[in-house]
Amino acid sequence: MTAPAGATIDAVVDQVDIVADQVVSLVLRRADGQLFQPWQPGAHIDVHVGDGLVRQYSLCSSPGELDHLRIGVLHVPDSRGGSKAVHALLAGTPLTISEPRNNFPLRESRRYLFIAGGIGITPIIPMLEAAQAAGKEWTLIYGGRSRKTMAFAQQLEDKYGPERIRIIAEDEVGRLDLDQILGMPRAHMLVYACGPGGLLGAVEERCMGWPPGALHTERFVASTLGAAAANAPFEVQLARTGTTVTVPNNKTILEAVEEVGVRVLSSCRGGLCGTCETRIISGEPEHRDAVLSEEDREAGEVMLVCVSRAAAGCPRLVLDL
Amino acid sequence: MTVTTHEANVLGEDPFDTANLLDPYPFLGRLRDAGAVSYLESTGSYAVAGYQEVYEVLTDFETYISSGGLGPRDIRKDSGWRPPSILESDPPIHTVMRRALTGVINPSTVRALREPFTPPAEELTERLAQRETFDAVTDLAEKYPLRVFPDAVGIPDVGREHLLPYGNMVFNAFGPENYIFKQAFAQGDEHAAAVMRNCQRENLNDTGFGAQIWKRVEDGLITEQQATLLVRALLSAGVDTTIFGIGNTLSVLARYPEAWAQLRANPRMAKFAVDEALRLESPFQKFHRTVAVDTVLGGVHLPAGAKVLVFLGAANRDPRKWGDTADEFDLNRNASGHVAFGMGLHQCVGQPIARLEMEIVLQQLLQRVAAIEPDGAPVPILHNVLRGFESLPVRIVAG
Numbered sequence: 001m002t003a004p005a006g007a008t009i010d011a012v013v014d015q016v017d018i019v020a021d022q023v024v025s026l027v028l029r030r031a032d033g034q035l036f037q038p039w040q041p042g043a044h045i046d047v048h049v050g051d052g053l054v055r056q057y058s059l060c061s062s063p064g065e066l067d068h069l070r071i072g073v074l075h076v077p078d079s080r081g082g083s084k085a086v087h088a089l090l091a092g093t094p095l096t097i098s099e100p101r102n103n104f105p106l107r108e109s110r111r112y113l114f115i116a117g118g119i120g121i122t123p124i125i126p127m128l129e130a131a132q133a134a135g136k137e138w139t140l141i142y143g144g145r146s147r148k149t150m151a152f153a154q155q156l157e158d159k160y161g162p163e164r165i166r167i168i169a170e171d172e173v174g175r176l177d178l179d180q181i182l183g184m185p186r187a188h189m190l191v192y193a194c195g196p197g198g199l200l201g202a203v204e205e206r207c208m209g210w211p212p213g214a215l216h217t218e219r220f221v222a223s224t225l226g227a228a229a230a231n232a233p234f235e236v237q238l239a240r241t242g243t244t245v246t247v248p249n250n251k252t253i254l255e256a257v258e259e260v261g262v263r264v265l266s267s268c269r270g271g272l273c274g275t276c277e278t279r280i281i282s283g284e285p286e287h288r289d290a291v292l293s294e295e296d297r298e299a300g301e302v303m304l305v306c307v308s309r310a311a312a313g314c315p316r317l318v319l320d321l
Numbered sequence: 322m323t324v325t326t327h328e329a330n331v332l333g334e335d336p337f338d339t340a341n342l343l344d345p346y347p348f349l350g351r352l353r354d355a356g357a358v359s360y361l362e363s364t365g366s367y368a369v370a371g372y373q374e375v376y377e378v379l380t381d382f383e384t385y386i387s388s389g390g391l392g393p394r395d396i397r398k399d400s401g402w403r404p405p406s407i408l409e410s411d412p413p414i415h416t417v418m419r420r421a422l423t424g425v426i427n428p429s430t431v432r433a434l435r436e437p438f439t440p441p442a443e444e445l446t447e448r449l450a451q452r453e454t455f456d457a458v459t460d461l462a463e464k465y466p467l468r469v470f471p472d473a474v475g476i477p478d479v480g481r482e483h484l485l486p487y488g489n490m491v492f493n494a495f496g497p498e499n500y501i502f503k504q505a506f507a508q509g510d511e512h513a514a515a516v517m518r519n520c521q522r523e524n525l526n527d528t529g530f531g532a533q534i535w536k537r538v539e540d541g542l543i544t545e546q547q548a549t550l551l552v553r554a555l556l557s558a559g560v561d562t563t564i565f566g567i568g569n570t571l572s573v574l575a576r577y578p579e580a581w582a583q584l585r586a587n588p589r590m591a592k593f594a595v596d597e598a599l600r601l602e603s604p605f606q607k608f609h610r611t612v613a614v615d616t617v618l619g620g621v622h623l624p625a626g627a628k629v630l631v632f633l634g635a636a637n638r639d640p641r642k643w644g645d646t647a648d649e650f651d652l653n654r655n656a657s658g659h660v661a662f663g664m665g666l667h668q669c670v671g672q673p674i675a676r677l678e679m680e681i682v683l684q685q686l687l688q689r690v691a692a693i694e695p696d697g698a699p700v701p702i703l704h705n706v707l708r709g710f711e712s713l714p715v716r717i718v719a720g
Contacts (some may be wrong), residue, residue, distance in 0.1 A: 183412075187384070205420070213379070
């Protein structure tokens with residue numbers, strides 16, 4: 001269900017609800033009254049929030065209802081302005097968005113463990129619906145600071161029951177006990193986790209003891225760059241034009257390539273949306289995105305040129321550009 | 322839902338008899354054709370050889386457990402010849418060890434090995450390219466991993482001669498206690514003691530994977546005994562299998578001169594050639610799992626406590642998965658999904674290192690050898706569970 005990246009839709013904010021402390025939920029409809037394209041759980045849309053800013057928000061409505069889309073947005077005071085702009089929107093406001101795209105698809109399996117931290121609940125909600133409809137064995141572990149900060153917690157508990165939905169509010173019972181939650185891998189169980197980077201890092205660390213490929217995550221912010229990351233300048237050879245570009249340490253591949261007039265389709269420019277995915281013909285990338293799966297990274301065949309670079313010791317990447 | 326079950330097809334043939342070990346594929350074809358699950362009278366175990374059933378056993382680690390050991394005996398009842406390894410454990414014990422190992426061996430630590438792993442491959446292949454004939458196993462495949470891998474783990478030079486005999490013990494013990502097993506264990510205590518010594522922190526250098534594993538003890542993730550066993554797992558699993566992987570890849574390519582020419586034109590394809598060769602001639606052919614609770618597989622009822630012999634090498638040639646050309650090497654085939662490194666929870670952690678070694682050695686050989694062909698019949702090795710060659714004479718054209 002991948003829409004052509006970059007295509008935009010004129011939409012209208014149909015409804016605005018405060019669904020938790022600092023969390024607003026928007027219901028969006030197409031301005032032309034048509035239905036949205038079908039989408040799968042885990043999908044997100046781009047929202048053009050003004051001043052050239054484009055942000056990605058996961059869909060938390062039902063994929064079965066295509067007359068509207070719902071997103072939930074946490075107000076992040078120290079962000080670069082995206083969430084503040086969204087929180088200022090009123091019902092009736094026109095809004096430019098993209099068709100749904102999916103970098104976090106729910107793969108077929110027999111059992112699921114969903115882990116959500118705070119606003120990370122949003123892409124999980126349609127996944128719960130799909131797992132339930134398919135009669136799968138599943139559980140959601142949903143952690144947050146307190147119940148009043150946790151969007152949709154009560155609705156989910158009412159809908160699916162406390163057996164399936166485990167709400168872990170820090171002010172009641174403390175933080176998620178990941179050692180306990182992930183200490184015992186289960187056969188044919190996939191783990192889907194979404195939330196802040198710290199939580200996902202801790203989940204990733206524990207899932208190293210799980211079968212390869214069991215864990216699927218989506219990050220809302222690009223991974224913090226490690227201090228050891230390669231920052232040396234390197235060369236990028238563009239196979240289709242034969243041009244070679246030097247990428248200095250203060251520029252991304254994307255910026256360096258655009259400067260010589262080569263077009264690369266991109267959107268978030270932050271390693272979050274996957275639009276600029278590029279095939280690697282040779283060389284070793286150092287992936288800095290939050291999109292590619294472990295298998296993708298291991299295969300080393302594609303990279304996101306908006307954030308990822310050449311690996312330490314790899315002086316040249318040849319890319320299919 | 323009622324599941325209709327039927328009795329397993331009983332097979333009188335013995336997968337561990339000499340003829341079937343030296344040339345396994347005709348027997349494996351008959352085993353696949355006999356049904357989803359067979360019962361082997363010779364070993365008293367059930368057997369699966371089709372891709373679908375093998376995949377199911379490998380991925381359902383709750384029903385088909387590993388703590389019973391990978392051999393035909395249940396080491397829970399009848400303790401094994403050594404403390405159980407990560408391969409012989411289930412969650413949650415397995416989980417902390419796996420986590421420690423995955424934290425140490427990952428794409429970035431493996432990527433860093435390309436540099437130290439390349440010069441020995443250059444040197445070895447350069448020397449062989451001066452000759453018209455050589456033995457691809459004894460002159461190359463057996464030499465290369467022993468040159469690079471123990472260094473990567475960080476063990477001392479002293480005692481390295483025990484690694485191959487030790488690996489021979491470990492893997493042969495996944496089969497019955499036949500004469501091959503007994504031969505492998507002839508000086509077993511000596512080999513085991515020497516390898517265990519090299520797994521201790523004080524005998525490991527500060528930079529290798531061994532030290533990194535021990536670092537996880539300081540982090541409180543694993544115990545000292547677990548660290549010792551993890552280093553031992555690397556040393557026992559990381560040498561023989563890679564040797565066999567290189568030898569088997571060359572045994573295949575010597576038979577497919579057009580593939581060699583294609584690879585010469587595009588050496589980047591080397592990793593795909595290795596992958597397809599691993600599918601076709603899987604070094605790790607088979608091992609056992611233990612049934613934890615009564616279950617049904619392929620319509621056959623399996624009782625708790627039963628042993629299941631899992632034929633990875635047969636699954637990798639199952640025509641239902643790979644098509645009519647399953648027994649052929651095809652450089653353009655997408656071999657992904659093969660189970661040569663296992664699948665799921667116990668999937669080989671060292672896989673990226675093994676792939677790196679195989680790819681480097683092949684690429685270096687491709688650079689120096691214009692053509693390679695068999696120079697006499699390869700001599701298959703008599704081994705309970707590994708598939709490989711003792712000797713693989715080849716004739717080459719340098720250039």
